Amino acid sequence: MALLNRRIGLSLTHLNSAVIQRQFSITGACQAIQKLTRVRVVDNSTLGNTPYHRPPKCIHVYNKTGVGKVGDKILLAIKGEKKKALIVGHKMPGPTMTPKFDSNNVVLIEDNGNPIGTRIRTPIPYTLRRREGEFSKVLAIARNFV
Amino acid sequence: MAERRAGRGGARAGMWRALAAARPLLRPLGAVAGGAPRAEPPLPRVLPLLRVLPLLRAPPRRGCAATGGGGGPGALGAAERCQPADTVLPEFNIDLVVALLRQENAKDICVIQLSPELKYCDYFIIVSGFSTRHLHAMANYMLKMYKHLKEEGCPHTQIEGKQTDDWLCIDFGSIVVHFMLPETREVYELEKLWTLGPYDDQLAQMTPQSLPKDFILGLTPNSSDHLETRT
Numbered sequence: 001m002a003l004l005n006r007r008i009g010l011s012l013t014h015l016n017s018a019v020i021q022r023q024f025s026i027t028g029a030c031q032a033i034q035k036l037t038r039v040r041v042v043d044n045s046t047l048g049n050t051p052y053h054r055p056p057k058c059i060h061v062y063n064k065t066g067v068g069k070v071g072d073k074i075l076l077a078i079k080g081e082k083k084k085a086l087i088v089g090h091k092m093p094g095p096t097m098t099p100k101f102d103s104n105n106v107v108l109i110e111d112n113g114n115p116i117g118t119r120i121r122t123p124i125p126y127t128l129r130r131r132e133g134e135f136s137k138v139l140a141i142a143r144n145f146v
Numbered sequence: 147m148a149e150r151r152a153g154r155g156g157a158r159a160g161m162w163r164a165l166a167a168a169r170p171l172l173r174p175l176g177a178v179a180g181g182a183p184r185a186e187p188p189l190p191r192v193l194p195l196l197r198v199l200p201l202l203r204a205p206p207r208r209g210c211a212a213t214g215g216g217g218g219p220g221a222l223g224a225a226e227r228c229q230p231a232d233t234v235l236p237e238f239n240i241d242l243v244v245a246l247l248r249q250e251n252a253k254d255i256c257v258i259q260l261s262p263e264l265k266y267c268d269y270f271i272i273v274s275g276f277s278t279r280h281l282h283a284m285a286n287y288m289l290k291m292y293k294h295l296k297e298e299g300c301p302h303t304q305i306e307g308k309q310t311d312d313w314l315c316i317d318f319g320s321i322v323v324h325f326m327l328p329e330t331r332e333v334y335e336l337e338k339l340w341t342l343g344p345y346d347d348q349l350a351q352m353t354p355q356s357l358p359k360d361f362i363l364g365l366t367p368n369s370s371d372h373l374e375t376r377t
Contacts, residue, residue: 044352112310118334119348126265129317134306136315136322140336143349145265 032090032104033058033068039076039106042088043117043141048108052079056106069094071131076106083116084109086138088124099125099146107138115141238295240269243321246291247273250284253328258340268320270340274328278311281325285314292318 033039038055041048048056059082060075061068068074068087076085085108089101101122108116113134120138123146128135139145236242240257247255253274260270275281285305292303300319307314314325324336339346 044348113307114310114313119339119346119352121349121352129266132302134315136306136317136324137313139266140270140315140322140324141334141339143339143344143346 031067032070032092032094033072033074033087033106034061034066035059037104039074039085039087040103041076041078041085041108042105042122043107043115043120045108045117047078047081047083047116050079058085070098070125071128071133071135073109074106076108078108084111086135088120088128088138089122098127099123109138113137117141119143235295238292238318240321242291242295243269243271243288243318243323246288247271247284247323250287251276251280252284252325254331256337258337260340267317267322269322270336271321271323272331272336273323273325274331275325278327281312281314281327282308285316285323285325288316288323292316 035058037058039058041056056076056078058068058074059077062073062075068090069092070087070089072087074085074087076083085106087104088107089099089103089105091101091104093100105122107120110116115138118141120142123144124139124142126145128139244255244257253276254272256272258270258272260266260268262268273284275284289303289305303316303318305314305316312327312330316323316325326334335348338348
């Protein structure tokens with residue numbers, strides 16, 4: 001697994017994987033999740049967890065603006081097929097007192113809203129409960145909340 | 147037309163007599179109401195309330211037994227009058243929800259009381275139904291009762307999963323109710339997740355998530371190799 005580091009002098013003793021150091025700058029997250037964003041599927045569905053040579057990418061955001069925040073539905077291209085998914089965390093800082101994640105997390109759902117996986121290991125933001133939308137099913141299969 | 151009106155009046159009179167006798171009617175009420183077009187407005191409001199009040203005279207419930215028991219016989223004796231809903235609205239709590247589910251012939255009612263540190267809800271209810279229509283009917287009835295009994299409470303309550311045919315869900319703030327078909331229940335095993343917690347077998351079977359190849363760690367001195375959230 002390749003990790004890119006900006007500064008050479010960073011202490012890497014706590015990392016136990018091989019590290020390749022490169023010297024170019026990386027911008028942070030600009031918009032949250034939009035078209036062609038690579039996302040990370042966090043549930044235990046087979047579709048999300050079988051390795052493929054291309055990462056799952058967002059190809060459409062079901063939103064007036066094309067930017068998806070926590071709780072928006074998006075369309076993913078995974079393993080050559082299209083699947084809907086729900087955003088449960090993104091790298092962009094949100095409103096104050098809302099969690100910010102280190103990866104753009106996504107949970108696969110079907111067209112009718114049922115989650116495809118049965119468990120979610122990563123923390124799910126609790127703000128989903130206040131939002132208008134069908135999130136109780138995703139909250140029901142989640143393990144811990146943030 | 148005269149005999150139709152008489153027939154409808156006769157059915158209604160029969161219904162009132164049955165209600166006054168304090169027998170909870172399940173399907174006959176629904177059949178009559180669904181078949182003949184109901185013209186009078188008070189009937190839909192009175193109907194669910196009078197289905198509930200007989201239940202309150204059943205084995206004692208904590209909290210609302212006093213008001214329910216006192217109001218029950220008085221309400222049913224005065225079934226001919228308009229609804230007695232001013233003083234005797236039962237509180238929409240867990241006992242009422244379970245009573246309604248039992249009345250609706252729900253299969254395998256599972257009520258899990260969650261600890262407060264989970265911060266999700268107080269009670270988590272999972273209920274099975276016999277068919278898709280049964281699930282929809284139960285969910286609609288529950289929502290109707292909630293709207294009837296809760297004036298100032300949580301404003302946004304909707305049935306989630308209306309497009310599905312095997313899993314519906316209603317979030318009442320402190321109570322969450324899931325209506326599923328038995329096959330769906332087997333697949334998700336929500337009871338195991340919420341009772342066992344970290345010892346759930348499906349969670350253990352999930353392989354520890356490895357980060358994708360192009361993952362770039364947030365570069366802070368205290369970031370570690372597994373995922374952490376920052377609040």
